[in-house]
């Protein structure tokens with residue numbers, strides 16, 4: 001039985017009178033790649049924001065690798081091993097791609113100047129190569145394409161050697177060729193021991209990448225199953241389309 005790396009218990013969140021998360025409990029085991037799915041507005045990003053400390057919940061608890069992180073700020077949660085990327089990564093204007101990656105190392109490994117940075121050059125070069133960014137390493141990070149920014153944001157958070165990587169729509173706006181490469185990359189990252197929770201609408205991507213999916217609808221968990229089982233699940237079909245759907249034709 002694999003150990004649990006992430007669990008949430010009865011997470012609740014409302015914005016004014018709008019209840020966005022209504023008691024969400026889920027868990028992720030070490031080594032898994034789990035897809036977090038749901039129609040637009042179902043609360044996926046809000047849940048990710050709560051897990052990573054960017055938004056306070058109204059109730060419930062979050063546990064990361066045995067630590068109660070409920071209410072902790074993002075940097076404290078990151079130090080415990082949970083890092084995340086954003087749907088629309090923004091990049092600094094005055095830093096090159098390489099400089100962004102060099103600044104991404106974890107505190108205990110040291111951000112402290114040229115000498116220590118020199119020791120990380122090999123790893124930066126490896127990440128640039130792995131994430132197809134070597135050619136653009138001297139360009140301003142803000143000048144990258146949308147897809148390249150997503151790759152850079154994943155590479156950057158990996159510098160802190162996370163235990164759990166949470167991705168918010170990594171393929172949105174990304175060319176299909178790069179999408180396939182992203183599946184390979186994330187599988188490589190996972191094989192190196194990083195558990196992954198990924199919010200995504202692209203069902204093909206989910207099918208190729210994830211071993212398991214959890215589905216949110218109107219703030220409640222309605223499914224926890226293998227990706228191939230999604231089209232068989234009437235609650236999921238109903239949530240996405242509001243009607244029955246031909247087998248294999250479910251799209252998010």
Ligand SMILES: Nc1ncnc2c1ncn2[C@@H]1O[C@H](COP(=O)(O)OP(=O)(O)OP(=O)(O)O)[C@@H](O)[C@H]1O
Nearest residue numbers: 015016018020038039040041042043044045046047
């Ligand atoms: N800061 C906020 N203030 C008010 N309402 C918010 C806020 N953040 C999110 N919401 C609302 O909460 C609901 C869920 O939003 P959320 O972004 O979590 O959904 P999502 O499942 O990630 O959607 P999508 O797939 O479209 O990105 C939406 O109705 C949204 O308008």
